[in-house]
Amino acid sequence: MTMVSSKVHHTGFDRLCRYAEILRFGDVHIKFDHHTGLRAIVAIHNLKRGPAIGGCRLAPYATTDDALEDALRLARMMSFKAAINNLPHGGAKSVIMMPKVIHDREAFFETFGSFVNELGGRYITAVDSGTGAVDMDVIARKTKFVTCTTLSGNAGDPSPLTALGVRRAIEAAVKFKLGRDTVDGVHVAIQGAGHVGYYLAQELKKLGARLTVCDVNPKSLQRCVDEFDASTCAPDEIYDIKADVFAPCALGSVLNLANIKRLNVKIVAGSANNQLAHHKHGMALHERGILYAPDFLINAGGLIHVAVIYDHADMDTAQKQISDIYYTVTDIFERAKRENLPTNEIAESIALSRLIKAPQFDCESQ
Numbered sequence: 001m002t003m004v005s006s007k008v009h010h011t012g013f014d015r016l017c018r019y020a021e022i023l024r025f026g027d028v029h030i031k032f033d034h035h036t037g038l039r040a041i042v043a044i045h046n047l048k049r050g051p052a053i054g055g056c057r058l059a060p061y062a063t064t065d066d067a068l069e070d071a072l073r074l075a076r077m078m079s080f081k082a083a084i085n086n087l088p089h090g091g092a093k094s095v096i097m098m099p100k101v102i103h104d105r106e107a108f109f110e111t112f113g114s115f116v117n118e119l120g121g122r123y124i125t126a127v128d129s130g131t132g133a134v135d136m137d138v139i140a141r142k143t144k145f146v147t148c149t150t151l152s153g154n155a156g157d158p159s160p161l162t163a164l165g166v167r168r169a170i171e172a173a174v175k176f177k178l179g180r181d182t183v184d185g186v187h188v189a190i191q192g193a194g195h196v197g198y199y200l201a202q203e204l205k206k207l208g209a210r211l212t213v214c215d216v217n218p219k220s221l222q223r224c225v226d227e228f229d230a231s232t233c234a235p236d237e238i239y240d241i242k243a244d245v246f247a248p249c250a251l252g253s254v255l256n257l258a259n260i261k262r263l264n265v266k267i268v269a270g271s272a273n274n275q276l277a278h279h280k281h282g283m284a285l286h287e288r289g290i291l292y293a294p295d296f297l298i299n300a301g302g303l304i305h306v307a308v309i310y311d312h313a314d315m316d317t318a319q320k321q322i323s324d325i326y327y328t329v330t331d332i333f334e335r336a337k338r339e340n341l342p343t344n345e346i347a348e349s350i351a352l353s354r355l356i357k358a359p360q361f362d363c364e365s366q
């Protein structure tokens with residue numbers, strides 16, 4: 001045996017394989033199709049609870065490493081979202097690297113559909129950023145393992161359902177922390193008035209909440225002023241607003257040790273993924289007595305809808321299940337209080353134990 005070198009040089013691929021192992025990945029599949037220009041990755045994180053479900057993202061990536069890393073990170077989060085919300089599904093994500101030009105979008109997505117079909121039901125695809133219900137219709141010509149088609153109802157934009165779940169979590173947090181039965185008169189500071197932020201503001205306004213909103217896009221901000229009589233502030237001032245609730249609905253990693261010290265609220269509950277710059281920052285919120293509603297639990301409205309529709313239930317069932325986020329998050333608040341632990345740690349440990357304990361799903365039976 002010849003040792004090539006005693007120095008180990010980790011390529012991007014090595015690093016990502018180690019990352020996948022650390023995240024306890026199941027399998028990762030890559031497809032290149034020279035005819036259509038398709039370069040797609042399907043990352044399947046966990047199949048223990050059932051077939052893995054997750055959106056298909058079409059986005060520009062500088063390198064295949066970047067696309068793979070995004071797929072791995074997002075797929076794991078889908079497993080956690082599904083497990084904490086008790087869905088009979090594992091987590092997965094597909095990422096398609098946006099080519100300079102898609103010459104034939106139908107052929108492009110038909111090829112992707114065949115790729116999904118080759119996975120034999122281990123992965124169910126759905127809409128995500130860059131794809132729409134019409135693309136899912138094209139995929140459905142090649143595989144039955146797809147949802148969010150134009151026939152699925154309200155499938156094109158999950159934001160209203162994501163906002164519903166966040167609103168229910170805010171109601172639960174307001175009850176638990178402030179002892180109030182409704183959000184009437186409760187002051188909510190919303191960071192980001194995009195898809196989810198807008199619908200969240202709409203829902204809260206209907207229930208009598210007072211709103212302060214910030215956004216880097218003046219048009220989105222003005223819409224909230226005109227329609228909901230919201231107050232506004234500059235993007236960086238949102239952390240200092242004296243309010244009852246801070247709802248991050250813009251970007252990930254927004255809460256760090258510096259701005260957690262500035263928060264002037266009792267509750268943090270919003271739609272953004274990975275709100276904590278580090279998961280240890282859950283402890284910083286806990287120590288400051290700020291109740292944190294774990295992001296991956298409360299922003300799962302879109303996923304719950306997609307899963308329920310795929311499993312042949314109706315829209316009412318989906319809405320009820322999303323509404324029930326109220327009870328799931330309340331259980332976590334209560335347990336966190338009993339055990340004097342941060343809510344995100346409790347939620348993560350519940351999700352993880354469900355992923356480990358569930359019997360292995362048999363995709364051959366699909």
Ligand code: NAD
Pocket residue numbers: 157158159160162191192193194195196197214215216217220235249250251252271272273299300302
């Ligand atoms: P979006 O892009 O429609 O909205 C985000 C908004 O935030 C935009 O209006 C943008 O201008 C604004 N913004 C960006 N940077 C900002 C800053 N520094 N300060 C204030 N505002 C800023 O996105 P979305 O679909 O509404 O999603 C919002 C968040 O929720 C994202 O983190 C997303 O990953 C997460 N999420 C969304 C859904 C969904 O159904 N859309 C589901 C789960 C999680």
